[in-house]
Amino acid sequence: xxxxxxxxxxxxxxxxxxxxxxxxxxxxxxxxxxxxxxxxxxxxxxxxxxxxxxxxxxxxxxxxxxxxxxxxxxxxxxxxxxxxxxxxxxxxxxxxxxxxxxxxxxxxxxxxxxxxxxxxxxxxxxxxxxxxxxxxxxxxxxxxxxxxxxxxxxxxxxxxxxxxxxxxxxxxxxxxxxxxxxxxxxxxxxxxxxxxxxxxxxxxxxxxxxxxxxxxxxxxxxxxxxxxxxxxxxxxxxxxxxxxxxxxxxxxxxxxxxxxxxxxxxxxxxxxxxxxxxxxxxxxxxxxxxxxxxxxxxxxxxxxxxxxxxxxxxxxxxxxxxxxxxxxxxxxxxxxx
Amino acid sequence: xxxxxxxxxxxxxxxxxxxxxxxxxxxxxxxxxxxxxxxxxxxxxxxxxxxxxxxxxxxxxxxxxxxxxxxxxxxxxxxxxxxxxxxxxxxxxxxxxxxxxxxxxxxxxxxxxxxxxxxxxxxxxxxxxxxxxxxxxxxxxxxxxxxxxxxxxxxxxxxxxxxxxxxxxxxxxxxxxxxxxxxxxxxxxxxxxxxxxxxxxxxxxxxxxxxxxxxxxxxxxxxxxxxxxxxxxxxxxxxxxxxxxxxxxxxxxxxxxxxxxxxxxxxxxxxxxxxxxxxxxxxxxxxxxxxxxxxxxxxxxxxxxxxxxxxxxxxxxxxxxxxxxxxxxxxxxxxxxxxxxxxxx
Numbered sequence: 001x002x003x004x005x006x007x008x009x010x011x012x013x014x015x016x017x018x019x020x021x022x023x024x025x026x027x028x029x030x031x032x033x034x035x036x037x038x039x040x041x042x043x044x045x046x047x048x049x050x051x052x053x054x055x056x057x058x059x060x061x062x063x064x065x066x067x068x069x070x071x072x073x074x075x076x077x078x079x080x081x082x083x084x085x086x087x088x089x090x091x092x093x094x095x096x097x098x099x100x101x102x103x104x105x106x107x108x109x110x111x112x113x114x115x116x117x118x119x120x121x122x123x124x125x126x127x128x129x130x131x132x133x134x135x136x137x138x139x140x141x142x143x144x145x146x147x148x149x150x151x152x153x154x155x156x157x158x159x160x161x162x163x164x165x166x167x168x169x170x171x172x173x174x175x176x177x178x179x180x181x182x183x184x185x186x187x188x189x190x191x192x193x194x195x196x197x198x199x200x201x202x203x204x205x206x207x208x209x210x211x212x213x214x215x216x217x218x219x220x221x222x223x224x225x226x227x228x229x230x231x232x233x234x235x236x237x238x239x240x241x242x243x244x245x246x247x248x249x250x251x252x253x254x255x256x257x258x259x260x261x262x263x264x265x266x267x268x269x270x271x272x273x274x275x276x277x278x279x280x281x282x283x284x285x286x287x288x289x290x291x292x293x294x295x296x297x298x299x300x301x302x303x304x305x306x307x308x309x310x311x312x313x314x315x316x317x318x319x320x321x322x323x324x325x326x327x328x329x330x331x332x333x334x335x336x337x
Numbered sequence: 338x339x340x341x342x343x344x345x346x347x348x349x350x351x352x353x354x355x356x357x358x359x360x361x362x363x364x365x366x367x368x369x370x371x372x373x374x375x376x377x378x379x380x381x382x383x384x385x386x387x388x389x390x391x392x393x394x395x396x397x398x399x400x401x402x403x404x405x406x407x408x409x410x411x412x413x414x415x416x417x418x419x420x421x422x423x424x425x426x427x428x429x430x431x432x433x434x435x436x437x438x439x440x441x442x443x444x445x446x447x448x449x450x451x452x453x454x455x456x457x458x459x460x461x462x463x464x465x466x467x468x469x470x471x472x473x474x475x476x477x478x479x480x481x482x483x484x485x486x487x488x489x490x491x492x493x494x495x496x497x498x499x500x501x502x503x504x505x506x507x508x509x510x511x512x513x514x515x516x517x518x519x520x521x522x523x524x525x526x527x528x529x530x531x532x533x534x535x536x537x538x539x540x541x542x543x544x545x546x547x548x549x550x551x552x553x554x555x556x557x558x559x560x561x562x563x564x565x566x567x568x569x570x571x572x573x574x575x576x577x578x579x580x581x582x583x584x585x586x587x588x589x590x591x592x593x594x595x596x597x598x599x600x601x602x603x604x605x606x607x608x609x610x611x612x613x614x615x616x617x618x619x620x621x622x623x624x625x626x627x628x629x630x631x632x633x634x635x636x637x638x639x640x641x642x643x644x645x646x647x648x649x650x651x652x653x654x655x656x657x658x659x660x661x662x663x664x665x666x667x668x669x670x671x672x673x674x675x676x677x678x679x680x681x682x
Binding site: 243 | 391394396424425426427428429432433435437440441442443444445447454455458459490492506
């Protein structure tokens with residue numbers, strides 16, 4: 001068990017290293033592929049009026065002439081030790097962990113990320129609670145009453161849920177529930193949970209529902225398929241042969257086994273969502289990581305985009321690690337081998 | 338209960354409606370069984386053996402299976418009884434041992450947990466008491482250090498140990514009717530003998546009625562008092578085990594005996610397979626279901642192709658055979674033709 005944990009931790013660490021190098025490489029290469037040179041990159045940070053000499057000096061000082069590995073190493077070093085950025089006329093300090101430094105706003109990226117994270121976290125946790133509850137219960141009921149009206153209706157609705165994009169369901173939701181019925185907030189505002197939990201929930205309710213609708217649909221289908229498979233297993237028949245009541249057969253024996261693969265998918269989905277629910281945050285103007293990424297892309301602010309992408313990658317890797325460790329708890333066969 | 342058998346199955350029919358047609362898995366099966374006795378049900382895959390056993394336990398889903406006929410267990414009729422009545426008996430008065438203990442035990446729960454669960458459904462006792470019972474039961478089926486193995490998961494057991502644990506789980510509530518569906522098929526040959534011995538011993542101890550479902554006549558020879566041979570969802574021969582091995586009268590039973598490996602005979606490699614394939618249960622052959630594979634079909638004068646024979650008494654009392662040929666002719670064929678060939682094998 002302990003070797004298993006250590007192995008998973010090591011694997012996660014290596015993965016994190018590879019992912020960060022790959023992400024950094026993309027941000028290093030892509031501007032160069034579309035014709036950017038160290039000078040044009042530096043131009044953005046010194047203003048249009050600067051002479052070519054100043055530009056190349058700045059590009060040099062910011063390290064844009066250095067090879068990829070040197071730049072990457074400097075970036076990683078910044079995370080642990082912080083970094084200094086020399087503009088020629090004064091130095092900017094980016095304290096550790098320095099996840100990048102926006103040369104446009106002259107602000108470190110990390111505090112921004114910390115600022116935005118609670119919004120995305122609130123959105124993800126609330127939506128996940130809803131979709132796990134509704135998705136799994138719908139899937140179980142559908143599987144148990146396979147072919148019934150309830151099953152067909154649930155699968156029909158879930159087909160809509162899977163296929164309709166958030167920017168459609170979100171806008172319809174706003175139109176009906178906010179502007180029409182006045183039941184929910186109309187978006188654009190976020191109140192921290194610690195300040196006013198009621199207001200927090202009121203502002204997030206519609207985004208939760210809209211986001212959860214899409215995921216519930218997917219989870220209902222997955223749960224239904226998984227349940228149908230496990231209900232045909234020999235051990236479910238054994239449970240029934242022992243004289244267990246149907247509810248115990250279905251939940252303790254059927255659902256228990258069907259949930260295990262769902263755990264993997266949930267870990268990935270949740271980790272991905274923590275990196276920013278881009279569409280949902282955009283539709284409801286929620287100041288989370290997703291919206292931060294979109295704004296940074298619109299402003300061509302590469303260090304910000306890089307920082308938020310790294311953050312998202314980190315969440316996916318960590319979520320995967322947590323799933324792997326949970327697997328050992330859930331499935332005893334993993335624990336031993 | 339004078340004269341009333343412990344278990345009596347009357348005209349049991351189990352069919353499954355499918356898109357391709359009605360699958361008649363069991364078609365008019367009747368038999369009876371007393372406490373302390375063992376019935377072997379023999380047949381090829383798809384002959385309806387397992388469907389019958391699941392039917393007795395009421396394990397068919399009412400939504401996709403049609404069950405009719407009567408099943409009397411100790412004076413209680415089960416086919417018409419409510420699901421809760423049958424559920425209360427299941428795992429309690431009647432229990433089942435399944436074929437492959439690796440897939441038949443839940444991989445996520447310890448062996449002890451699964452036995453405790455089986456005990457506590459039918460007994461309102463604390464977990465502690467049930468656990469003591471489970472450990473005790475594991476010891477009785479011959480698992481060493483049961484107080485430690487009780488907390489192991491099924492995948493930590495060997496195949497034979499798993500089957501023992503499965504038997505412990507089935508026996509934990511002292512069932513009076515025990516159904517074993519291919520109990521040794523998934524096991525090594527050396528372990529098979531141990532498990533058969535164990536089942537025999539436990540049956541004597543509990544004085545329970547035992548139904549052994551198998552395609553292995555060796556298992557039948559070991560355990561059964563009576564044998565029911567199934568073909569295409571029907572009983573085609575029913576007799577005491579002794580009669581089945583010494584004076585069988587149905588050509589299909591002869592075929593089964595011919596395809597059984599015998600260690601006490603030379604030329605082990607010369608098994609005689611039964612030609613052809615088991616029949617489709619949707620479209621059974623016209624007439625006798627076995628006639629397309631039967632070497633003696635020409636002797637029935639075309640009757641085999643057109644008319645399904647009745648299950649009728651043979652020479653010995655209690656011996657039933659479903660065949661158009663007269664008893665005397667069947668006996669003659671066995672004596673002069675089949676038996677010498679089997680012995681020469």
